Amino acid sequence: MRSLKNHISLIIPLFAILFAVEFYIVIDRLIHEYEKKLTNDYSIIVVAKKPLSLQELKLADPRINVIKEIDSTLVINRLKQNSVIIDPKELKNFLPKFYRLFLDTFPSKEGLLRLKKKLLKVDGVTRVETFMKIHEKIYKFLLFVKNISKLFLAIIFITSVMLVFKQIEVWNLEHQERMYIMALFGAPLWMRNAILVKLSIIDTFVSIVLVYAVYFYMVTSGSFSKLLGIEELSIDPGSILHDLLWLFLIGVVISIINIVIVSSRQHRVT
Amino acid sequence: MRKNVIVAKDLTLAYKPNVPIIKNSSFKIRSGEFVFITGPSGSGKSTLLKSFYGELKPQSGILQIGGVMMEDITSSKLAFLRKYLGIIFQDYKLIKEWTVKKNVMLPLLIAGYSKDVCEAQTKRLLKHVRLEGKEHYYPLELSGGEQQRVAMARALAHNPVIILADEPTGNLDEYSSRVIWGLLEGANEQLGTTVVVVTHSIPSNLKVPFKHFYIEEGRVYEIS
DSSP states (O other): OHHHHHHHHHHHHHHHHHHHHHHHHHHHHHHHHHHHHHHHHOOEEEEESSOOOHHHHHHHOTTEEEEEEEOHHHHHHHHHHTTOOOOHHHHHHHSOEEEEEEESSOOOHHHHHHHHHHHHHSTTEEEEEOOHHHHHHHHHHHHHHHHHHHHHHHHHHHHHHHHHHHHHHHHHHHTHHHHHHHHHTTOOHHHHTHHHHHHHHHHHHHHHHHHHHHHHHHHHTTHHHHHHTOTTSOOOHHHHHHHHHHHHHHHHHHHHHHHHHHHHTOOSOO | OOOEEEEEEEEEEEEETTEEEEEEEEEEEETTOEEEEEOSTTSSHHHHHHHHTTSSOOSEEEEEETTEESTTOOHHHHHHHHTTEEEEOTTOOOOTTSOHHHHHHHHHHHHTOOHHHHHHHHHHHHHHTTOTTOTTSOGGGSOHHHHHHHHHHHHHTTOOSEEEEESTTTTOOHHHHHHHHHHHHHHHHHHOOEEEEEOSSOOTTOOSOOEEEEEETTEEEEEO
16 A cells, blocks of 8 residues: 555656646647648738749748749639729739749748748839738647646646655655665665666656556547647647657656665765 | 785774774784674774774774775775675664565675576575575564574675674574574685674684674774
């Protein structure tokens, strides 16, 4: 019973650390996915007095990936629909060139403003429309969640590392006599601490299984996306499985650092 | 000419600065000697023994164990030195969670012997200390005398150069005491192991020649 309590006392803080780390990773991954989605869907409209080439625009900003000319007939048809009396032939000669620009990365609001300024400086460009507001809402929300998760991660990390440290100190006291006897016969530090490392590895393993179980449930049931209000984005449960190795390493490294600190404070043995 | 394995010159030992337990004492212990350290309670017998296995560093003077200077010994050097020592305590200092077999195996595991060698040596030693058949017992399932014999087997397991014993028979009945003295004499006579024993009284029926140090008021005297 006491042993179970000791294990739980380490599993809980380790679970908290690893859960927070995984939360941060998932949010970061969602942001990347959303950026990719935005990049594919998003385009900038450029109006120019003369024909533009991709090379010319890339000189202004290398993020411009594709340029597509909008057929002027579409513009004329739209004008016709609005009951404007026009001569299509004459208008065609008179109309400026319309282009759709696609980017390779989704820029921030500030980045987009800078891009707009750069495009307006390109010879012949008279107008640039970025349509930023449509996409900004979710993107801003995700960035907000990412910043919150950073803060959440920092707080959980500090508190949990302290709890892990305390628990390892308790273990150290429990095993002090054994470690002392081993030291009397010349056991090196790693051998004396082997039991603590073994216990930490077992508890880290239990913690990552719990983290995976919770995330797997949240992701497959859709409650994670619902919680964040981003149902249109999907999280691959396989990617969480891939993170487990890193989480395991983080858990073990935190435990080992704590073991080394606790052991170095024990002067009696050597 | 036998080598000196323990050399002390103007040795002062203290737990607190300016409160010496052992003061400016000089002595030598040669390889293969059987040495008794006696003296009144609180005279510093166990303190002196502690300095031999590096738990207490000299405050001043020189202390050499197996040629290693103990004043500025590092943790790794101390761990290395302890592989050549066999230590026995009055309270046995067995690992309660481990079986008798694993306790005896401890110095062999530390020395890095293979499992087969550890098993064979442990079996031989348990027979030697008359504990065959009790290898799977835990220390608390044994009597005091049996526990001390386990500690004795553990101290002998890795064929140490020096055995350091702190009141090894202090808590034992007559039979167990006789067995322990017999084992210490055997190690000294047959293997040439240096034996240093801290005790209140020297057994009268000891067969081996021995050296006697007496501690009084912090000074170590050799009694011929």
